[in-house]
Amino acid sequence: MSEDLHQILELHRDRGHFTSKLLEQVKDLNQDASALILAWELSGLVPDLDPTLRERLFAICLSLQVAHGLGHTRICLQPDAGSPISLVFTALGLEAPELKAFLGDPRLAPIVGLPGESKPLIVSGDWLYSHRLFTHEQVLAKQILTLRPICIPESVAPSEGIFTDPVPLNEEQRRGVTMALTNALTLITGGPGTGKTSIVISILRALLHQEGMALEYIALAAPTGKAAQRMGEAIRNYLGRIKDIGKVERGLLEATLEPKTLHRQLGWHPAADRFRHGPGSPIAAKVVIVDEASMISQEHMCRLLGALAPNARLILLGDANQLPSVEAGCAFRDMVSSLGGNCIELLQSYRMNEDDPDGRNILSVARAIKDQKEEDLWSGPEPIQCRDSLDQLQYHKVELLDPADGVLQAFLERWFGTEVTGLPGFQQKVGKVFTYADGAWGSGEEAQLKELFDHFDQFRILCALREAKDFRGVEKINEHLHRKMLSLTGEGLRNLAAYCAGEPVLMTSNDYRRGIFNGDQGLILKVRFDGQIRQAAVFPRLKGHVPFPLDPLKHQLEHAYAMTVHKSQGSEYSRIAIVLPQTNHKALTRELLYTGLTRAKKSVVLLAERDRIPFASSNPSIRSSGLAEYLIRSENSNPKGI
Numbered sequence: 001m002s003e004d005l006h007q008i009l010e011l012h013r014d015r016g017h018f019t020s021k022l023l024e025q026v027k028d029l030n031q032d033a034s035a036l037i038l039a040w041e042l043s044g045l046v047p048d049l050d051p052t053l054r055e056r057l058f059a060i061c062l063s064l065q066v067a068h069g070l071g072h073t074r075i076c077l078q079p080d081a082g083s084p085i086s087l088v089f090t091a092l093g094l095e096a097p098e099l100k101a102f103l104g105d106p107r108l109a110p111i112v113g114l115p116g117e118s119k120p121l122i123v124s125g126d127w128l129y130s131h132r133l134f135t136h137e138q139v140l141a142k143q144i145l146t147l148r149p150i151c152i153p154e155s156v157a158p159s160e161g162i163f164t165d166p167v168p169l170n171e172e173q174r175r176g177v178t179m180a181l182t183n184a185l186t187l188i189t190g191g192p193g194t195g196k197t198s199i200v201i202s203i204l205r206a207l208l209h210q211e212g213m214a215l216e217y218i219a220l221a222a223p224t225g226k227a228a229q230r231m232g233e234a235i236r237n238y239l240g241r242i243k244d245i246g247k248v249e250r251g252l253l254e255a256t257l258e259p260k261t262l263h264r265q266l267g268w269h270p271a272a273d274r275f276r277h278g279p280g281s282p283i284a285a286k287v288v289i290v291d292e293a294s295m296i297s298q299e300h301m302c303r304l305l306g307a308l309a310p311n312a313r314l315i316l317l318g319d320a321n322q323l324p325s326v327e328a329g330c331a332f333r334d335m336v337s338s339l340g341g342n343c344i345e346l347l348q349s350y351r352m353n354e355d356d357p358d359g360r361n362i363l364s365v366a367r368a369i370k371d372q373k374e375e376d377l378w379s380g381p382e383p384i385q386c387r388d389s390l391d392q393l394q395y396h397k398v399e400l401l402d403p404a405d406g407v408l409q410a411f412l413e414r415w416f417g418t419e420v421t422g423l424p425g426f427q428q429k430v431g432k433v434f435t436y437a438d439g440a441w442g443s444g445e446e447a448q449l450k451e452l453f454d455h456f457d458q459f460r461i462l463c464a465l466r467e468a469k470d471f472r473g474v475e476k477i478n479e480h481l482h483r484k485m486l487s488l489t490g491e492g493l494r495n496l497a498a499y500c501a502g503e504p505v506l507m508t509s510n511d512y513r514r515g516i517f518n519g520d521q522g523l524i525l526k527v528r529f530d531g532q533i534r535q536a537a538v539f540p541r542l543k544g545h546v547p548f549p550l551d552p553l554k555h556q557l558e559h560a561y562a563m564t565v566h567k568s569q570g571s572e573y574s575r576i577a578i579v580l581p582q583t584n585h586k587a588l589t590r591e592l593l594y595t596g597l598t599r600a601k602k603s604v605v606l607l608a609e610r611d612r613i614p615f616a617s618s619n620p621s622i623r624s625s626g627l628a629e630y631l632i633r634s635e636n637s638n639p640k641g642i
Contacts, residue, residue: 035065042120045111056097057108063088064121064130072624073137073298073328074127077103103128127626133328136302141630143305144335147314148342150184158206166241169198176344177202180315181210187293189320189336190346192572192598193363196317197234200289203315204235207287208248215251219285220259223295223325224519225507227570228259231291232542235259258542261517262290262300263510266307270512275303282309292570293318298329298627321370322595324623326566334628338635358602361397365604366597369590369617377613384606384613390414395575395603403607408471408579409480411607415461415577416484420561421502423455430502431489435528436536436547449538449545452523456504459575461562462596464587472579478559498554499524505537506560506567514548519567521560524550565596576600580608580616588612589621 039061043054066084067075077099079085089096103112103123113119115134122134129137158177163169169177172190176199180186190196200220207213220235222228235257242249265283267276277283288308290296293316296304308314316332324330336343349363364382368374377384385399390410393399401407423429429452435442441449465473471480482503489501499505507520516522520539527536527547536547537557562579578596581588593616597604606613 031066031069035062035069039065042111045120046108047110049107053105053107055092056094056102059088059092059094059096060085060099060103060128061121064128067624068130068133068328070623071324071326071328071330071621073133074124074129074624074626076624077123077126077128099128100126124626127624133299136299137329137625137627137630140298140302140305140331141627141634143302144185144339144631145634147185147305147308148339150311152182152184152313156210158202158210161244162202162205162209165244166238167198169195169202170348172344172346172348173199173202176346177206179342179344180313181206183342184311184313185339185342186313186315187332187336187339187343188315188317188346189332189343191319191321191349191363191366193349193359194346195348195350196291196346197231197238200231200291200317201235201238203287203289204252205248208251213286215255215257217284217286219265219283219288220257220291221262221265221288222259222291222570223262223300224292224570225261225517226519226521227292227295228261229520229540230570230572231259232257256542259291261510262296262304263517266303268510268512270510275307277307278303279306281307282312283307284309285312287313287315289315289317291317293332294320294322294330295325295569296331297325297327298331298625299327300325301329301331319598321591322598323566323569323589323591324621328623329625329627330623331627334625334631338628338631358396362597362600362602362604365398366594369594369597369613372590372617374614374617377617386610393605395605398597398604398606400606400608400610400613402609403471403579404609408607411577411605412471412477412480415459416481419459419575420481420485421488423452426455426502427488430523430525431491433526433528433533434538434547437528437530441545446544449525452525453540453545456523458573460560460568460571460573460599461577461579462565462568462599463562463579464565464581464585464592464596466564468581470582472581474562474564477562477579481561482559499535499550499557499559501526501535504560505557506563507556508558509556511553511556514553516548516553519570521571565592565599568599569595571599572601573599574601575603577605577607580606580612582609584612584615584619586619588616589619590617591621592616 039058042061043058046057049057063085064075066088070084075084079096085096111119112121112123115122115124118131120131122129122131124134163174173195176188180203188196188199204218207218208215220231222231239249239253269276286309305314318332320333320336324333361382365377365384368376368380385397387393387399387401390401390407393401403411429448434445461477463474463477467473467475471477485503486497486500490497501524503524505522505524507516507518510517516539522537522539525536525538526533529549535550537550537553538545538547576599
């Protein structure tokens with residue numbers, strides 16, 4: 001136990017229940033003991049502070065840490081009963097003071113300031129910020145307001161073929177393309193199947209046709225490796241369908257476009273702990289197109305806009321109804337809600353048609369969740385199908401199965417047999433020793449790897465929680481399925497072996513030296529390197545698959561039989577199972593369920609008690625941020641951006 005944490009516990013030694021209750025409360029609010037230490041150290045920056053005042057200051061500092069962990073960029077100084085301040089003060093057994101007056105105490109001046117001051121805590125109106133997040137919010141707002149009104153003269157209107165080949169764009173999509181060609185800032189939001197990829201390709205073709213822009217001046221990016229990979233695959237698939245192949249289209253096909261993660265696009269230097277690109281050192285691109293923009297944190301959005309070259313265009317695509325970023329803020333949602341003149345919303349879904357009844361049902365249920373239409377969930381034209389037993393599951397559309405009384409474990413047994421190992425000849429195919437030499441696989445092995453990756457890309461289990469009892473969380477499910485795979489392909493490996501052949505894995509951090517990034521998904525296979533057989537993590541790349549010896553990587557990996565809904569963003573599967581908490585947990589939000597449902601194209605099995613569904617629909621993910629307020633206020637006071 002650290003000396004600081006010991007001091008904290010000693011301070012409250014007379015409150016019996018405090019220690020375990022507070023630590024449990026902090027953990028439940030996405031924090032750990034380090035939040036206690038940081039808050040204690042911050043409160044100690046005020047010299048000779050009365051112990052009672054320090055105790056309250058400590059509680060406020062801890063509340064701010066908790067708020068950041070919940071995704072808020074600030075906390076209200078007039079808190080309600082469920083606010084981070086109320087929760088922390090209650091756990092400490094303290095009565096919250098009149099916060100604004102308390103923070104205005106001159107004795108706290110060393111750490112509490114007003115906007116424009118360099119103090120750790122900033123009071124702005126009725127809100128308390130950390131100096132770091134307040135600065136990012138203000139800088140981002142000014143960057144947006146500078147970029148928003150810039151118009152780019154359209155030299156020549158795009159040819160009609162750009163809007164009709166290979167498929168005709170609807171009116172919303174056409175307006176999105178035109179806006180991207182004539183505005184410095186364009187926001188395109190829409191659910192799955194609304195044709196965002198069609199817009200990206202049309203923009204690329206128009207830029208190259210009408211403006212003669214060199215392809216190297218167009219940057220494609222996404223927040224995670226998986227999202228970047230999917231963006232690239234969607235672009236290549238769409239290009240392959242174009243009928244009228246001209247010079248521009250041929251150049252796009254031959255260029256093998258490879259979207260990068262935002263970290264790579266911004267030039268992250270892990271050794272220097274900084275980004276290469278930023279104010280004064282911009283990205284060379286004249287047009288930056290970013291997919292899955294809802295995943296970008298406020299701080300990272302600030303970095304992205306700060307790295308744009310003068311006169312560059314920024315096009316952000318995403319779904320504002322999805323889960324916001326893991327880090328604090330909801331920048332894309334705030335921008336969409338406050339910048340109507342720069343935003344196009346795509347409403348028509350091409351999955352919701354008579355030819356695709358599975359996709360239509362999934363998206364209808366997702367919309368009912370989003371719009372809080374509970375009656376449509378159970379008795380509408382596209383309802384959830386409630387199943388009474390495991391044997392009744394049909395693995396089409398959206399089905400609900402109550403996981404009580406061992407049903408969830410029985411489901412996992414069946415899932416392992418029908419999905420994970422359902423590929424014909426699975427054991428032999430994942431047990432094969434592949435050969436990799438001089439940057440190339442053995443004869444025919446690239447095709448064999450593609451078959452394995454295509455198989456695992458068809459299904460996934462998604463959870464609301466990482467940790468939960470009775471197979472309700474990612475960790476328990478992964479542990480259970482890992483043991484089953486060990487007995488199948490482990491070939492005598494000890495039960496403590498971390499990984500074995502045929503296991504899906506997920507990167508949990510960025511590895512810049514190897515070029516693999518947080519969110520990248522791979523498979524564990526046996527690979528012969530220079531005559532030596534080793535376990536390897538194999539990852540898909542634009543031009544094939546790349547293996548990495550497992551030992552140096554294993555602490556950056558986790559199993560991916562199941563993953564959190566947050567981690568699944570940017571991915572798409574044919575069939576998914578969604579495991580929800582047994583109680584009305586705060587993590588179970590409208591955005592989480594909507595995001596989970598829309599990862600699937602054909603089948604969703606909801607493993608949950610029926611009451612969890614309306615609870616989630618009525619529990620929006622609310623994040624406190626001042627960005628939208630600032631933008632709307634500026635828009636109203638200066639609507640033309642003058």
